[in-house]
Amino acid sequence: MSLVVKLLVVLVALFAGQLAYLVVARLFLSPLRSFPGPKWAALTEWWEVLHTAKCDRFMVIQKLHERHGPVVRIGPNQLSVASSKTFQHVFVTKCSSFVKSDFYATIQPGVGDKYSGLFNYTDHMRAMKERRDLQPMFSPASLKKMEARFEPLLDQMVLEMKKRDEMDMFNHLKYLLLDTIGDLAFGKSFGQLQTGEEHQYVTDFNRAFMLIGLQVTFSWLIPFIPYLPFKPIQDAYFGLQRVFKYARERVDAYLESDEDKTSTLLSGYLDTKTGQPKEPYTPWSVTIAGHGFVIAGSESSSITIAYMLYLLIKQPEAERRLRDELSTLPPKYSSTDLAGLRYFDAFLRETLRIFPPAPSPMPRIVPAGGFTMDGITYPPHTIISSQPYSIHRDPKVFDRPDAFDPDRWLTADKESKDLMTKAFVPFSAGQRGCVGRGLAWIHMQKTLARLLEEFEGFEMSRGMTDEDMELIERGALAKPRGTKLWVKYRVRET
Numbered sequence: 477m478s479l480v481v482k483l484l485v486v487l488v489a490l491f492a493g494q495l496a497y498l499v500v501a502r503l504f505l506s507p508l509r510s511f512p513g514p515k516w517a518a519l520t521e522w523w524e525v526l527h528t529a530k531c532d533r534f535m536v537i538q539k540l541h542e543r544h545g546p547v548v549r550i551g552p553n554q555l556s557v558a559s560s561k562t563f564q565h566v567f568v569t570k571c572s573s574f575v576k577s578d579f580y581a582t583i584q585p586g587v588g589d590k591y592s593g594l595f596n597y598t599d600h601m602r603a604m605k606e607r608r609d610l611q612p613m614f615s616p617a618s619l620k621k622m623e624a625r626f627e628p629l630l631d632q633m634v635l636e637m638k639k640r641d642e643m644d645m646f647n648h649l650k651y652l653l654l655d656t657i658g659d660l661a662f663g664k665s666f667g668q669l670q671t672g673e674e675h676q677y678v679t680d681f682n683r684a685f686m687l688i689g690l691q692v693t694f695s696w697l698i699p700f701i702p703y704l705p706f707k708p709i710q711d712a713y714f715g716l717q718r719v720f721k722y723a724r725e726r727v728d729a730y731l732e733s734d735e736d737k738t739s740t741l742l743s744g745y746l747d748t749k750t751g752q753p754k755e756p757y758t759p760w761s762v763t764i765a766g767h768g769f770v771i772a773g774s775e776s777s778s779i780t781i782a783y784m785l786y787l788l789i790k791q792p793e794a795e796r797r798l799r800d801e802l803s804t805l806p807p808k809y810s811s812t813d814l815a816g817l818r819y820f821d822a823f824l825r826e827t828l829r830i831f832p833p834a835p836s837p838m839p840r841i842v843p844a845g846g847f848t849m850d851g852i853t854y855p856p857h858t859i860i861s862s863q864p865y866s867i868h869r870d871p872k873v874f875d876r877p878d879a880f881d882p883d884r885w886l887t888a889d890k891e892s893k894d895l896m897t898k899a900f901v902p903f904s905a906g907q908r909g910c911v912g913r914g915l916a917w918i919h920m921q922k923t924l925a926r927l928l929e930e931f932e933g934f935e936m937s938r939g940m941t942d943e944d945m946e947l948i949e950r951g952a953l954a955k956p957r958g959t960k961l962w963v964k965y966r967v968r969e970t
């Protein structure tokens with residue numbers, strides 16, 4: 477036997493030994509061995525990667541919960557928990573002990589701390605410090621200013637809709653919210669509502685998502701991408717460079733401008749007197765923050781509004797009740813007036829419950845001491861995930877959990893309502909819950925109200941089917957399978 481063959485035999489034997497060890501360790505010795513779940517998930521993280529690629533991860537996890545109960549194993553070291561009581565413990569009461577897992581650092585837009593923003597921080601103290609700085613930015617007074625900046629863009633959306641009697645509302649609403657957050661994060665809208673075309677920055681950051689997979693496993697490959705003969709990856713790479721170039725140029729122009737800097741999503745990072753980044757922030761960290769807001773705060777809201785429109789079409793009685801309530805408002809109403817409309821509020825909540833745009837697992841690390849709840853012991857350092865999609869379908873909390881029924885929020889007794897409120901987590905909850913939920917709520921309320929005020933006779937068109945609106949996972953968010961919502965409508969007579 478030649479030396480090369482001998483070496484190969486040794487390598488194969490080592491590999492087989494390693495594999496056998498992993499199988500035994502993960503299936504029979506792991507402290508998670510007694511939790512139910514697919515064997516493939518217990519064996520390898522690739523089970524989760526595969527379902528992410530198939531866009532069905534949160535649905536498959538939900539089916540596992542329906543079959544096995546509130547705790548299932550979805551990775552060699554990962555459990556998914558669908559109990560709202562455990563969710564409250566991990567994400568709210570003990571949030572500082574259950575820190576975000578490394579997953580969050582791997583989904584940032586580039587490799588290294590330089591590209592890390594609030595969403596990605598695994599260090600709890602660092603996140604708390606930044607969130608404290610941002611508090612005034614999300615105060616009621618500041619949200620009012622942001623609401624005022626939203627009005628002209630909403631007008632623009634209505635204007636474009638009035639030019640025709642049919643529109644792909646999935647796309648149009650996406651433009652509205654991207655233009656809005658672009659304006660709030662960079663001081664200037666992307667102008668997509670006006671041009672009807674996707675801005676290069678948006679095309680580029682969507683393409684760049686493909687780099688995230690590479691960043692996780694092959695980060696050393698990133699600097700060599702310009703020399704690789706593979707165009708889609710090169711496009712993603714150069715696109716990402718353009719994303720940062722655009723974002724940085726916009727932030728620099730915004731910082732240099734004389735405009736009032738108290739009405740944008742960057743104000744929390746700026747010194748109120750000088751309008752320049754305050755310690756420890758820099759123009760670059762403000763750029764990363766701005767980019768983070770665009771990613772986190774645009775499509776999540778536009779997708780929800782698209783589903784509200786779809787539900788209006790499917791439930792004419794709900795549309796009638798919404799119109800009745802809206803007719804009680806004064807001619808110039810604000811989001812505060814809308815918040816007082818009970819059915820309107822219930823309709824919004826129920827849309828977010830059934831179609832949460834961020835439905836998927838949110839991984840946290842069990843602290844060193846482990847913990848026990850409802851008779852289940854979670855070993856130290858286990859990754860414990862909860863997903864809004866499953867918490868929203870807990871049959872102990874929500875009667876007929878898959879039914880869209882806004883009235884459940886209006887007719888429940890106090891005890892059931894409290895349970896439902898705790899299990900309503902489209903924005904997650906606790907100290908690492910969504911910072912932008914108040915802003916998102918304003919955008920969703922105002923857009924729905926305006927659509928009802930200006931238009932009527934909504935119906936799906938161009939052969940749209942319910943399958944096109946099935947919620948599936950796409951990147952960090954969930955979207956309708958068809959990524960479109962063609963709707964016909966009439967302008968309302970006033």
Ligand code: HEM
Pocket residue numbers: 594595596603607657741768769770772773774776777780832833834837838839901902903904907908909910911912913915916
């Ligand atoms: C319907 C709209 C929205 C939904 C459903 C939503 C949902 C969420 C969820 C579920 C999380 C927690 C994710 C996790 O822990 O893995 C989150 C975090 C976050 N969201 Fe939102 N979001 C929305 C709108 C917004 C808006 C408008 C902004 C800002 C402009 C925003 C900024 C953020 C940020 C910065 C975080 C990270 C907070 C932290 O880690 O401390 N989101 N959001």
